[in-house]
Amino acid sequence: MTEPVLEVTGISKQFPGVRALDGVAFRLFPGEIHALMGENGAGKSTLIKVLTGVYQADEGRMTLDGAERRVHDPPHAQRLGISTVYQEVNLCPNLSVAENIFIGREPRKFGRIDWARIRRRSAELLARLDLDLDVTAPLGAQSLAVQQLIAIVRAIDLDAKVLILDEPTSSLDRGEVERLFGVMRRLRDDGVAILFVSHFLEQIYEVCDRVTVLRNGRLVGEYPIGELGRFDLVSRMTGQELHDLEQLEEAAPAITRGRRLLALEGAGRTGAITPVDLEIHEGEVVGLAGLLGSGRSELARLVFGAEAADTGRVRVGEETVALRTPRAAIDRGIAFCPEDRKADGLVMDLTVAENIVLALQAARGWTRPLPPRRRDELVGEYIRKLRIQPPSPGTPVRNLSGGNQQKVLLARWLITRPRLLILDEPTRGIDVGAKTEIQKLVVALAGDGIGVLFISAELEEVLRLSHKVEVLRDRTLVAELANDGSLTPERLLGTIANGAS
Amino acid sequence: MNPVNAVSRANLARLTRHRLFWPVAVLVLLLVVNAVVTPGFLAIRVRDGHLYGSLIDILRFGAPLIMVSLGMTMVIATGGIDLSVGSVVAISGAMACYLISEGQGLAVALALSFGLCLVLGLWNGLLVTRLSIQPIIATLILMVGGRGIAQLITGGQIITIDRDSGYREIGGGHLAGLPVAVLIVLASVAAAAVLARRTALGLLLESVGGNAEASRLVGIRASGLIVLGYVFCAVCAGVAGWMISSDVSAADGNNAGLWIELDAILAVVLGGTALTGGRFSIAGTVVGALIIQTLNTTIYTAGIPPRTTLVFEAAVVTFVCLLQSPAFRAKVGRRRPGGPVPPPTDPPSADKKVEVPA
Numbered sequence: 001m002t003e004p005v006l007e008v009t010g011i012s013k014q015f016p017g018v019r020a021l022d023g024v025a026f027r028l029f030p031g032e033i034h035a036l037m038g039e040n041g042a043g044k045s046t047l048i049k050v051l052t053g054v055y056q057a058d059e060g061r062m063t064l065d066g067a068e069r070r071v072h073d074p075p076h077a078q079r080l081g082i083s084t085v086y087q088e089v090n091l092c093p094n095l096s097v098a099e100n101i102f103i104g105r106e107p108r109k110f111g112r113i114d115w116a117r118i119r120r121r122s123a124e125l126l127a128r129l130d131l132d133l134d135v136t137a138p139l140g141a142q143s144l145a146v147q148q149l150i151a152i153v154r155a156i157d158l159d160a161k162v163l164i165l166d167e168p169t170s171s172l173d174r175g176e177v178e179r180l181f182g183v184m185r186r187l188r189d190d191g192v193a194i195l196f197v198s199h200f201l202e203q204i205y206e207v208c209d210r211v212t213v214l215r216n217g218r219l220v221g222e223y224p225i226g227e228l229g230r231f232d233l234v235s236r237m238t239g240q241e242l243h244d245l246e247q248l249e250e251a252a253p254a255i256t257r258g259r260r261l262l263a264l265e266g267a268g269r270t271g272a273i274t275p276v277d278l279e280i281h282e283g284e285v286v287g288l289a290g291l292l293g294s295g296r297s298e299l300a301r302l303v304f305g306a307e308a309a310d311t312g313r314v315r316v317g318e319e320t321v322a323l324r325t326p327r328a329a330i331d332r333g334i335a336f337c338p339e340d341r342k343a344d345g346l347v348m349d350l351t352v353a354e355n356i357v358l359a360l361q362a363a364r365g366w367t368r369p370l371p372p373r374r375r376d377e378l379v380g381e382y383i384r385k386l387r388i389q390p391p392s393p394g395t396p397v398r399n400l401s402g403g404n405q406q407k408v409l410l411a412r413w414l415i416t417r418p419r420l421l422i423l424d425e426p427t428r429g430i431d432v433g434a435k436t437e438i439q440k441l442v443v444a445l446a447g448d449g450i451g452v453l454f455i456s457a458e459l460e461e462v463l464r465l466s467h468k469v470e471v472l473r474d475r476t477l478v479a480e481l482a483n484d485g486s487l488t489p490e491r492l493l494g495t496i497a498n499g500a501s
Numbered sequence: 502m503n504p505v506n507a508v509s510r511a512n513l514a515r516l517t518r519h520r521l522f523w524p525v526a527v528l529v530l531l532l533v534v535n536a537v538v539t540p541g542f543l544a545i546r547v548r549d550g551h552l553y554g555s556l557i558d559i560l561r562f563g564a565p566l567i568m569v570s571l572g573m574t575m576v577i578a579t580g581g582i583d584l585s586v587g588s589v590v591a592i593s594g595a596m597a598c599y600l601i602s603e604g605q606g607l608a609v610a611l612a613l614s615f616g617l618c619l620v621l622g623l624w625n626g627l628l629v630t631r632l633s634i635q636p637i638i639a640t641l642i643l644m645v646g647g648r649g650i651a652q653l654i655t656g657g658q659i660i661t662i663d664r665d666s667g668y669r670e671i672g673g674g675h676l677a678g679l680p681v682a683v684l685i686v687l688a689s690v691a692a693a694a695v696l697a698r699r700t701a702l703g704l705l706l707e708s709v710g711g712n713a714e715a716s717r718l719v720g721i722r723a724s725g726l727i728v729l730g731y732v733f734c735a736v737c738a739g740v741a742g743w744m745i746s747s748d749v750s751a752a753d754g755n756n757a758g759l760w761i762e763l764d765a766i767l768a769v770v771l772g773g774t775a776l777t778g779g780r781f782s783i784a785g786t787v788v789g790a791l792i793i794q795t796l797n798t799t800i801y802t803a804g805i806p807p808r809t810t811l812v813f814e815a816a817v818v819t820f821v822c823l824l825q826s827p828a829f830r831a832k833v834g835r836r837r838p839g840g841p842v843p844p845p846t847d848p849p850s851a852d853k854k855v856e857v858p859a
C-alpha cells in the first residue's frame with residue numbers, strides 16, 4: 001500500500017467534563033473513501049475539527065504527506081489541501097449562492113471581482129450535482145438540503161487532496177446521494193482521499209473502502225469494509241450485540257385509527273404549496289414522501305401555521321379554524337419539530353433542560369413557571385428515554401453533538417403531549433441505535449392515539465412507520481397511497497418520479 | 502503532580518470559567534489600586550448615624566447608572582438596544598421637578614412622571630414590535646426627540662426646586678444609615694432578579710434574543726415580552742432621572758443623563774451579556790456598572806490630569822474587554838514564554854480550550 005496522505009496518532013481532546021477524544025489514531029490514504037463511524041457523541045465531529053484546526057488537540061501528532069504538521073485554523077487546513085464540509089452548514093445566509101461558493105477566493109479580472117465568471121462557474125458546478133437554481137438568490141432562501149449541497153459544491157471545487165464530509169447526506173434524497181457518490185468516486189479515482197461520515201449503513205457499504213470505528217472517544221479499530229459485516233460494525237459502534245434492528249421490522253404498524261383530528265380542505269399557499277386535501281386521524285401515522293423541493297416541509301409548516309394558508313379551509317376536529325400563527329396551532333394541540341435544528345429549532349445559548357421545557361413553558365406563559373421539581377423530573381425522564389449524551393441537563397445545548405441536539409428538539413415537543421405531532425426529518429443525524437428508539441417511540445405514540453405527520457427523506461423509514469403515504473411533487477400532492485403491505489420502496493419511488501400510482 | 506494540587510487546579514479552572522470571574526476580578530483590581538493610591542479608601546465611617554466613605558460614594562454616585570444598566574440588560578437580552586435612556590432620564594427628572602415647582606405634592610409628581618416613562622417605554626416597544634423598526638433606529642427617535650420634550654417641560658430653563666421638599670431625599674437622603682438611592686437600587690435589582698428568575702420571564706426573553714424564529718415556532722409571544730422589556734427599561738431610566746435631578750435639586754433638560762446610554766451599554770457588555778441578545782446576567786451588569794463608577798472615582802482620586810482621563814478610561818475598558826475575550830486569553834496563554842511546560846498526562850488549564858469557536 002502507498003503512504004497515508006494524512007495520519008494522526010494519540011489524539012486526545014478534553015472538554016470540561018467530557019473527554020471527547022482519548023488517544024485516537026487515524027489514517028487516510030490517497031484514492032480511498034474512508035468511513036468514520038460511531039454513535040452520537042462518539043467524537044467524530046470533534047476528530048474532524050481537530051484535523052482541520054478548529055480545535056487544537058491536547059495531545060497527539062499529525063503528519064500530512066509524511067511531514068509532521070500542526071494545523072492552526074481552518075484556512076490553514078485549506079491551504080494545506082484539506083477541504084471540509086462541517087456537520088452544521090456554516091455559510092452566509094444573506095449572501096447569494098454564487099457568492100457563497102466563491103467567498104474568499106473570488107476570481108478577479110483587472111483587479112476587480114469577475115462576477116460574470118463567478119455566476120457562470122457556480123451554475124456549472126451546481127449542474128454537476130444536477131442542481132438547477134438561481135445562483136444570485138440568497139442562500140438563506142434555499143432549503144437545508146440545498147444549502148448542504150452548496151457547501152459540498154464549494155468544498156469539492158477547492159481542488160484539495162483531502163476532502164472531509166461530516167454527515168453530508170443527512171438531509172439528502174436518494175437521487176442527490178447517488179449524484180454525490182458519483183462525484184466522490186470520480187474524485188477518489190483521481191487520487192483524492194475522502195473522509196465520509198454518515199449514520200446510514202447502506203451508504204457506508206455502497207461507497208466506502210475502509211472504515212474507522214470510534215466509541216466514547218476511543219478508537220475501536222480500522223477495517224476494510226468488506227471484512228466487516230453490518231452487525232459486526234454496529235456492535236463495534238455500540239459495544240453491544242444488536243437485536244433491535246431486527247425487532248422493528250416486525251413492529252408493523254397496527255391500525256388503530258380513531259376520530260378525525262385534522263382536515264385540510266383545499267388549503268394551500270401561493271408560492272409554497274398548491275391546495276391540498278388531507279385528513280389525519282387519531283392514532284394514525286401519515287408519511288410525506290417526495291423529492292427535495294417537492295413541498296414536504298411547506299405542507300408541514302402550513303399545517304402548523306408557521307406559514308398561514310391563503311386558500312381553502314383547515315378543520316381541527318369538526319371546527320373550522322384559521323391557523324395563522326404557530327401559537328394558534330399549539331393551542332389546538334399541534335406540535336412541530338422542524339427540520340433545521342440550528343435555525344428554527346434550538347436556542348444554542350440555553351441549556352439542554354431549558355431547551356426541553358421551552359415549548360411547555362411558552363404554553364404556560366411567563367407568569368406560571370414550571371415548578372422546579374416537575375421540570376427536573378420531565379427533563380430527566382426524556383434525557384433517559386432518548387439517551388441524550390452527556391446526560392446532564394445543565395450543559396449548553398451548543399456543546400452537544402449533532403445527533404444529541406436533534407434528540408433535545410424531539411424531547412421538547414414530546415413533553416407537551418400534543419394530539420398531532422408533525423415531525424420533519426426527526427431522525428436526521430441520529431445514529432442507528434437511537435433511530436430505532438425514535439421509530440419505536442413514534443409507533444408507541446400512535447398507539448396512544450396521537451396523530452403523527454412524518455416526513456423523512458428515507459423512504460424505508462416512511463414505509464415502516466406510516467399507515468398511509470402522501471406523495472408530493474412540484475409542490476402538489478399527487479397521490480395518497482395506503483400502506484397495506486403491498487407498498488414497496490420501489491413502487492413509492494415510481495410514484496414520486498412519475499406522479500401516478 | 503500531587504493530587505491535592507491537581508484538585509485545586511481543577512477548582513481554579515472552574516472558577517475562572519465562571520462568567521462573573523473576569524468582571525469581578527477587574528473590579529477587585531480597581532479597588533486594590535485605589536486602596537494603595539489613596540490611604541483610607543476602604544474605610545467606612547459613621548457620622549450622624551449615616552455611613553460614609555469612598556466605597557459608599559461609589560455606590561451612591563453609581564446608583565443612577567446601575568438603574569439604567571439594569572433596564573438596558575433586559576432590552577439587550579431580547580436582541581434589542583435602547584439609545585433613548587438618557588433622554589428619558591432628562592424627561593422624568595424634568596417632569597417631576599416641574600410638577601413640584603408648580604406646587605404639586607411629591608406623590609402626584611412621582612406618579613405622573615412614572616406614568617410618562619411607561620408611555621415612553623411603550624412607544625419604543627411598539628415601534629420595535631408593531632412597526633418592525635430596528636431597535637437602534639426606533640430608540641434613536643426618542644433619544645433625539647426626548648431632549649426636546651424635556652426642554653418643553655422645563656420651558657428651556659433649568660428648573661430648581663426647594664431644597665427641603667421631600668424629593669431631595671431620593672438622591673441625597675439616608676435611611677437606616679444607607680443612602681436612599683442605594684436602597685432603591687438594591688430593591689430594584691432584587692425585584693428584577695426575582696422577576697427574571699423566579700418566573701419564566703428570563704428564560705423566554707433569552708429564548709427570543711437567542712433565536713427569534715425558533716421562539717416563534719415554539720409559540721412564544723415575543724412582541725409582548727419585547728414591549729415589556731422596553732417599558733421596564735424606560736421606568737428604570739425614569740427612576741435614575743429622579744435620583745440625578747433630586748441630588749442637585751434641579752432639572753436640566755439638556756445635560757441630565759447625557760451619554761448615559763453609552764455607559765449603560767458598556768456596563769451590560771462588561772457584565773458578560775452579549776449585544777446580540779440571549780443569555781443575560783443581572784449580577785454581571787451591576788458589576789459592570791460598578792467598574793465604570795469605580796473607574797470614574799479612580800480618575801478623580803488618583804489625580805489623573807483631566808485632559809488624559811478619556812484616554813485612561815478607554816485604556817482600562819480595552820483591557821477589560823481583552824481579558825473577557827476567550828480568543829485573546831487563548832493567544833496569550835499559548836505564547837506565554839518560560840511558563841512551565843505541562844507534562845503530557847496533564848492537560849493544560851481547561852479555560853483556554855473551552856471556548857474555541859466551533
Ligand SMILES: Nc1ncnc2c1ncn2[C@@H]1O[C@H](COP(=O)(O)OP(=O)(O)OP(=O)(O)O)[C@@H](O)[C@H]1O
Nearest residue numbers: 015020040041042043044045046399400401402403
Ligand atoms: N465545544 C464543546 N464543548 C463541550 N463538549 C463538547 C463540545 N463539542 C463536543 N463536545 C462533546 O464531545 C463529545 C463528542 O462530540 P462530537 O460532536 O464529536 O460527536 P459526533 O461523533 O460527531 O456525534 P454525532 O453523530 O451526533 O454528530 C460529545 O459528548 C459532545 O457533547
Ligand SMILES: [Mg+2]
Nearest residue numbers: 045087401402
Ligand atoms: Mg457529529
